[in-house]
Structure formats: structure tokens, C-alpha cells
Amino acid sequence: MSQSPLTPLSPALGATEARLPPTAPQPGDTLYRRGSLGAKALAVLRSAWRAIASNRKVAAGTGVIAFFALVALLGPLIIHQDPLKYTLTLNASPSAAHWLGTNQGGQDVFSQLVIGTRSSVFWAFLTGMLVVLISITVGLVGGYMGGAVDDALSLLTNVFLVIPSLPLAIVAVQYFNRSTITIAIVVALTNWPWGARVLRAQTLSMRSREFVTAARASGEKTWRIIFAEIFPNEISIVAANFVTTTIQVLLAVAGLEFLGFGDTNTISWGIMLNQAYSSGALLTGSWWWFAPPGLCIALLGAGLALLNFGIDEVADPRLRVRRRPALLARKKLEAA
Amino acid sequence: MRRLIRRISIYLLAIWAAVTINFFLPRLAPGDPAKALFFRLSQHGYVNPALLQALESEFGLDTTDPLWLQYLKYLNNLLHGNLGISTSAYPATVAQVINQDIRWTLVLLSISVLISFVAGTLIGVFMAWKRGTALDTSLSAIMTFLYSILYPWLALLVVYFIGFKAGWLPFSDGYDLSLTPGWSLDFILSAAQHAILPAFTIVISTVAGWMLTMRNSMITTLSEDYVTMARAKGLTTRRVMFAYAARNAVLPSVTGFAIAIGSVVGGQLLVEIVFSYPGIGFALYQGILSQDYALADGILLLVIVATVVMNLIVDLLYTVLDPRTRQERSA
């Protein structure tokens, strides 16, 4: 459902596949040692911090995401007004009293934007996690088990990869009562295949690694091998996948809400857009109503995309920008 | 060849899966469709219960057939192009409604996707060449932003600022309604003019993806030995870029093209809604508004089949572009 056209082929994911050879840690790398999930996570966190500190894109992306996360967390503490409170001040343009004016029902747009951040951010991340969870399960189980299980799962993955997720989600969601949970479930069920495919490929390459063979030899249970041995080694790929998925999901949820499938007992960016569009905000020229929610979606999305591209650069040094490499190359040529 | 057969069987399976989902979703969903239809009709006044039965049978709601038989009948109907009756355009069938709208979507979609792909790829090549410059940095920043833009929101902005405010271009309908559709120059010009803004919106919101992919793919390719080799041989920059690097770097984009096509179609549905463009996206929206499930389902099936066909075309193209695929790879 991504509305982002290329999500699957996004540099992040495209590169994830392409970069598997250079990035896949070799046996002997710290990451490949057997160890507790906690220790692995800690190692990932540490390298994440190093990445933030060293890469401008990662830093900028993290900053944007942190900003929206803070607004989501603290927003309700700053805004004391009920964002759904109807007043008699209709369609007012921005002023000191209403920073982003009011809408058709006299509701304060700024309050709606701030309070709506929580729902938008929360559901984007939660749904993103749900998607990644499905991807992990299908990808790892298929990749590790191989044989008929793998054939079946990767067939399923490939089939769902072909089915366009947004139209499917639109049609599916109309049969159920309007609620954010419905949207989240439908979006999760239609967006998992790409991640599953990437993780399966990675798991496949890891299946015959020493530490896995060793675990199998020592009689560990299959599910433990998959989730306690292999999974920790794929955390970095899962994290990158999570970031891209969250962009898709953010846009997908907003898209469905724009179409009117949102729960209007609550407020979110997508619901604001739907209400503005369906109440003639264009005709009344209430740009302060329809412009900000979309801008927030694009900004948060851009933050996630930056983080994602940054991660790629950290992982694949070839993508890092060098000063005028072309010029250098030309000089070399001249010298030759 | 084997790869192609494998892909085709996946596509057939995808269509079958979509059809099956389409069959079961309404039956899994809460609510009683027969009752719903009955009360919908009684909105307009008294409904004779006998009439209700007649309608139920017409909409296929009265059946006592076991589920598997209903399913087989459903498949049989689909094979004969029978997508059911559109409740919002009754007695017209879903196929008639779709038939009326599909050409608009096809034309708009193919033009905008083509422009977007070509422009995005070329800009990507250019940026990879200029990487590290201020131009690359600022273009990258803009593209990152565009990459995460919500289609319908961009469409709203375009409608408002370029259509409403500036009045430069028409922002609704597929052509000037005072003209008679046909192969007249006036009509074609008018249709082209009406397509500019929706196409522009789709291009803007999709171009970033192609561009960023191509840029990264190019940069990776440029560090390959054979490219360095070509340079060392003293070939012109243009030749190195296009004949050596770009040709290979474009392969991931082509694969991506196939996968992306589905989401582009999805995005176009949303764009059509905002621009009131007379295509199937807008019809889908109207179907949803009037709870015409048969119409929505029919359009979904069509979109899926179209996506699959486009995937197949891209696969064929890929086989031509990259001879390696003929032997290798099973992932």
C-alpha cells in the first residue's frame, strides 16, 4: 500500500539486497558470535549511536523523528483545548488565538494537528512493527526450514508481492466498521511481503553458517535456532526494514483515512485531511486546514527516509559522498 | 525460460489468490448482505417481500448452495467476464461501468509512469555523475521530501494553487464537456490539457523513487572494475556513463518498475479522486461512497490483473536487457 511508489525498490531495500555481500558480517565478526539477544541489541544500539554521530543523514533523520515522537508524547500536555470542541468561530484564518486558524466546525486546527500527531505516529510505528513481525516470521521460518515450507512461504510472499496493496486494502477495509485498528490490521496484512523476501534471502545465506550448524548439533529446538540464534544477527536488516516499512505504513494509513475509513471519534493527520477535503476547504480557501497535516506526514516521512538512506551509506561505503570523485577520476585519466 | 514460466505461474496464482480473497471477504465480514440490500431498498419506500427474493437471486444472495459450489460458480462467472451487478448503477453491470472508465485510467497511467521513469532515471544518472556537489545535495534533499509525500495531499495542493488560485489549467474532468468525445483534434487537445495536472502530480510523487534508486545504483556501478577500465581506455564521459554504467545500473530499476507498478496504480486511484478524473479510481471511490461492493471488488480485480500483466511485460523486458537471467538464479 505504499503510496510511495517505489517503496519496495527504495534505495534502502534495493541496496539492502545489493549490499548483502559487502555487509553480511563474516564468521568471526563480533555480530556473528552466539550470544544473548540483549547483548546483540546493545551492540546494535552502540553502532546505531556511532552512526548517528558520524552520518549527517542519520543525524538529521533521527532528529526529525525524535521531534515528532516528542510532540506525540508531550502534545496532550501542551494543548489544553479539546481538539474536537466545536465553537462558533468558523473557518478563521491563523491568528494569535488560533495559530493555524479554525476549521468548518470552529475547531482549533493547531490543537488537532498536535493531538493528531500521537495517533498518526503511534499507529504508524505500531503497524510498522506488526508488518515487520509478519515479515520476520515468514522470512526466517521459510529461509531456515527450506524445503516444502520454504516453497510454500516464498510462493505466498511472491504472490502477495504482485498484488497491489493499496487497492486491496481499500476493498478489504470497506467491509468492516471504521476504526484505526481495522486499518492497521489491513495495512499490516497487505505490506509484509517485501520485508519477508529480504529476510528470507539473508536467512538462507546464514543457514549453513558454523554457529547455526553448531546449535543444531547441540540439539537446540528449531524455533530457538531461528529466533535466538539467527534473528539477533539480522537485527540491523530488520531495523532498516522497519524504517522503510514505517514510511509505507504512515502513508498507507493516511491514505485510507483520507478516503474516509478513519475513526472520526479521534483525530489524526489523515482524518484532518479527509475532513478538510470533504468539507470544501479548497473552495473556502482554508489552506491552514488542508496544508499542515500533509506537511507533517511528508516531514516525518522524509525524516524516516533520511535515516534509511543514512543507514545505507553507513552500511555501504561506496554510497558515501566523496568530494568531486569525477574530477579526480578525470585527472587520473589525464595523467594516464 | 524456466524463470519466465516460474514467474508466470506466480502471476496466475496471484490472480487466483486475489479472486479468492474477493470471494471470501464479503462472506467473512460482519453483517448480512441480504438484509442490508433489503433495507437499502426500503429507503425508497415500501418493498414487496416477494420482490426482495427476486432481487436476492439476481444479486446471488438467495442461494442455498454449499460454499464450494458458490465459489465455483463465482469463478465461472469471472471467466465469462461477469463481474456482477453494480448496485449504484443498477441495472448496469460492473463490467459496463468499468468499461466506460478504464481507458482514461490507462492513458493517464501509462503517460505519467513513463515520464516519471525516464525523467527519474536520467536525473539519477546525472546526480550520480555530480555526486557530492551542492546540486546533488540539494536535489537529494528535495527528492527525499517528495519521496515521502502523500499523493492525495500533493494533489490537493496542486488543485488549490495551480487550478483554483492561479487558474492556469483545468483541475477536474477528463475533457471539456462541451466537446463530443471522438478523434477530433479539439477533443484530443482538451483531453491532453485536462491530463496535465493529474499527470504532473503522479510524476512529482513518483519521480523521487526512480531517481534515488538510479543514483545509488549508478554510484555502486561506477566503482566497478569494468567502468574504471572503460575510463582508463579513454572513452568519453558520456560513453562511460550511458554505454557502460547506466546500462547495468538500470537493471535494479527495471525490477523495481515491476514491483512499483502496483503501488503506482494505487496512488493513481487517489489522485483521480482529488482531480475528479473519470477513471476507475474515481469510480472505485464512488463505489465505496455508495457501498457498491460489487463495483469496488470488480475494480480491484481489474487492477490486480493489470498489475500482473505489467509485471509480465517487465519480466520479458528484463530478460532482453540482462542475458544472465536466462540461466541463473532461483531466489
Place this chain on the structure above:
Amino acid sequence: MASTSFSLAQARGRRVSTSILVTFLGAVSLLVTACGGTSGTGNTTKHTLTAICSVGGSYTENMSPFSPNVNCGVDGLVYENLEYVNGINGKETPMLGTSYTWDSTNTTLTFKTRQGVKWSDNTAFSANDVAFTFNMLKTYPTADGNGLWQHLASVAATDDSTVVFTFQSAFPTDLPFIEGTYIVPQHLWSSIGDPTKFVNQTPIGTGPMKLKNFSPQIISYVKNPSYWQADKVKVDELDYPVVSSNDVALEKMEAGQADWTAIFDPAVNAFVQKDSAHNFSYPVPVVPAQLIPNLKNPLLSQLAVRQAISQALDRHQMSVSGEAGFEPPASPTGLMPGQEAYLSAQYNGTLPSFGPADPSGAETTLQKAGFTKGSDGIYADAHGNKLSFKVTVPGDYSDYVADLQIAQQNLKAAGIDLQLNKVSDDDFRTDRATHNFELLMSGGFFGPTPYYYLQPLLSSTHISGANATNWEQWSDPTTDQLLNQYAATSDPAAQKQAIQGLTDIMAKNLPVIPMLDAVQFFEYTTTHWTGWPTSQNPYAIGSSYQLAAGDNEQVILHLQPAS
């Protein structure tokens, strides 16, 4: 599949008309419009009216007036009905019928039909066409949207200009439905099969317009030269372009590319303000939008609880913030402006109003009835049953949702808890008809007199069965007796008296809680055409989509090119 007449007006929804329309008639199209423009060279000037009658996707061809999705312009403009009944004041204008009489037992209705009328293929119209049309409805009950044949025994033409309707028993209240049925030509329709499925590509009618061209994007009609009052028709061409959204509709109106529409959109106010000399909006209240309590609920069955809810509502705020000012607060009597004649004497001819929101008054009402406020601020009865209700509403009806969110805020101030239960349109209708709700917001049916609103809503005969419309389950012998009194007579004075009794019951017992007056939207510009219905001259409901049979025809007959 309504042949048309009056039917259920319920809610309008998301911006416009989409839901409203569908609700009204089942006509697919919602709005009708006309727009104008003058074109022409030399001394022959062609006057074109451009109407926007539906907001939505492409048209599909449905030119049968009995199709549930009939195209704009077919009803009333191509096919005419027997008498036009003004939905605002009940005034009758003879059309294909010239006069009618009831026999003394009210079981036989005799219509005289107009002579000298021709179908647009030049065949003469006669009473046989009328008899044919009604008998066709008997053969195809799908087309009999008003269920006339539940009561009719036979319909026959006794000569070329007389049709006799014989009822199984006295049924004078079926008159408006008979008057509103569109008459089709026997010589062309006798072999078409089911009229609800007949596409009717070349419609031949008696009305002022005939089809020029159908395309999915625009339907065009031209003046019918053989129309029986063709001299009154100044509209040479009538175009219905497809319009995809309210924004586009209003934009076309502002640009002078359309003259006539009927959309519900807050932006209508901006449209009128932009050129108040030419742009007008004249919404006509037709039926209350009401809070329907489930009277089988032990709390809502208590009058005090319903009264407290009603007292606490801020109808003014709902009207302004929820409905963009289009829908005025309702009257406790359930009557619309224009129906003052049906008020009992105590009101001196002025519709009573509910007055401003009174949360403390509501609390007093509750306290008197023995309710006490809990620590959570919500009242409860002696057994601890809290005044906490769920109100069911179609999630798509954005204005209803807004109204109810306001009600939620109002009721909270009076110690009553309200939760919105938003459902799909289908579920809404199912829940409503099966009484599966606590509270529910809905419009109602309406017709030329308040009876057509009150009878479906309050008659105990409509509580159960597939066609249940007494959603709240009001069951009261006095009410039933008054309804029967009305239905048994064709004497207007006796009917009036019955309605006065009914409206008193409405105001005193609150079987339902009226909130706002739902309106029929109507916008027009006088740039190209004048003579539109106005509040000073309400000769028809102006909406560009056909609501009561024949409204659009009246408008066409009154329009004059602007000089």
C-alpha cells in the same frame, strides 16, 4: 425502486448529496441543475440551461423513470405525472390529470386526464396510457415503490380521458403517490419487460424536454416542440454535465458554467457571498433530523429522561457549527415552516421552538424524576442504572457526526453520558429497522402533509415487519386513532384536526427528539436565468434533483432568460 413521490429523507452526508439523494428517492442522481448560457449567432439565440444534478462518477444510461438509478431529467421533464403537489405547502397543480374525485366511501378515485396531449413521437396520449402504467406496476412489483397494489383492486380507463382507481378499502392517503407516478406510453412500453431494468435509450414522453444525446459525461435535452404547454418553455437546451465533486460544482456555478444545483457543502456560503447579486441558496426544510430513542430501553422509555436530553441540546450550535447554518433548529411539533396551518390554536400560528440549551433545567428534570448525580458526574436512577447511552449514526454522514459530537458535549454538561457508535450505512439501516440501538440519529419520511411524516414514524402498525419505520417503537392508542381518523377521510378539515392532535403528542411526549430541520438544498445563479423558486414565491422545491414528482418541471416552466 421508487417511482417517485415522497419518500424518506434522512440525512445528508458527507459533503453532499451523495447520501442524501440516495436516501431520498433512490434516484441516482442527486442534484439537478441547470446552467445556462446563451449561444447563438444572428437572430436565433439559443438559451441553454446547465444543471448539475448529481455529484459522482460517469453516468450509466438509465432512462426509465422506474429505474432506481434513473438519469437526471427523465423524471418530470421527459415523463410527467398526473398532478404536481407542492411539497412545501401541499398546493396541487393539474398536469396530465386535470381533476379527480373520490366517491363517498373513499374507495373509488376517478381521474380525468388531459386531452390534446401528445407523446413526443406524435402519438396521442390518453387515459389508456395511465391505466397501462399502473397495471404495469402490478405486473412488476419491483417498480411499485410505494406499494400501491397493496391497497388497489383495479385500475381501468373507462374512456379516453377517464381513469378509475378502485381500492380494496378506503385509502385516500394513497392519493399523492398516484398523483406522483410517472406515466409512460403504452404503445412503446407494453413489451419492454421489467421497467426497472429497461434502459430506454430513446425515451418518448409528454414532458417539456426530450433527449438529445446521452454520454457518460453529459446528458443533453432539447425543448419538446409538441409539449402541451410548449409556449411556456423558454429553455431550448438543458445540459446535465457529470460533476465529480461539490468543489467542482460550486466552481462551475461561480464561473457561470452552471446555473442550477443542489449540494450540501459548507462552501455554499462562500459561493453566495462572492456575488450576492447573482448567486443564491434557498434550502427548503422538509423533515426533522431527530434523535430516535429506543422506547424499549428502560431509561429512555421514561419521559423525564427524554425531556432532559432534549433540554440539554444546543440546537443553535448544531445548526451553526455542525450544519454550516443551513439547517435551522427543529420545532417540538415536528412541523416544518410552511405547515403552520396544522398547528393547534394554542400556538397562534407560530411554530414553537425548543429554546436555548438548558443544562441546569435538564438536571432539575432528572432530579425531580428521582435521578441522582454520581461521583463521576453522571446521573443514575435508584438502582444505579446510569444515564449513559450509545447513539448510532452512519459514519459517512459527517454533519450528523458533528451534530452528535456537539450533543455529546451538551449532554455531558447535564450529567448524561453519550457515546457515538458510528456504523456503515448498511448497518445503520439494518439496526434502525430492527430496533437494534439505544439512540439513533435519523431523518424521516415526508410528503405533502405532515401525515406522511408522522404516520410511518408513530403508527403502531409500523413497529414490526420487514418495512418497519416506527423505529423508536412508539405504541399509543390515541396516536393510532388520530392516524386512522386522518386516513379515513378525504376532508381537509378533519385531517387537519387529526394532525393537530398528533403534533401535540409529539411536543408533549417526545416519542422522538427533533433536533434540526433537514433541508433540501438548492443553489442557483441569475446570470443566465431568472424566475427561480424563492421563499416569497415557493412554487416548487427548487433542488436540481427531483424530489417530489414534478418539481423540476415546474421550475422549467417558470424560468426566463435573463435579459
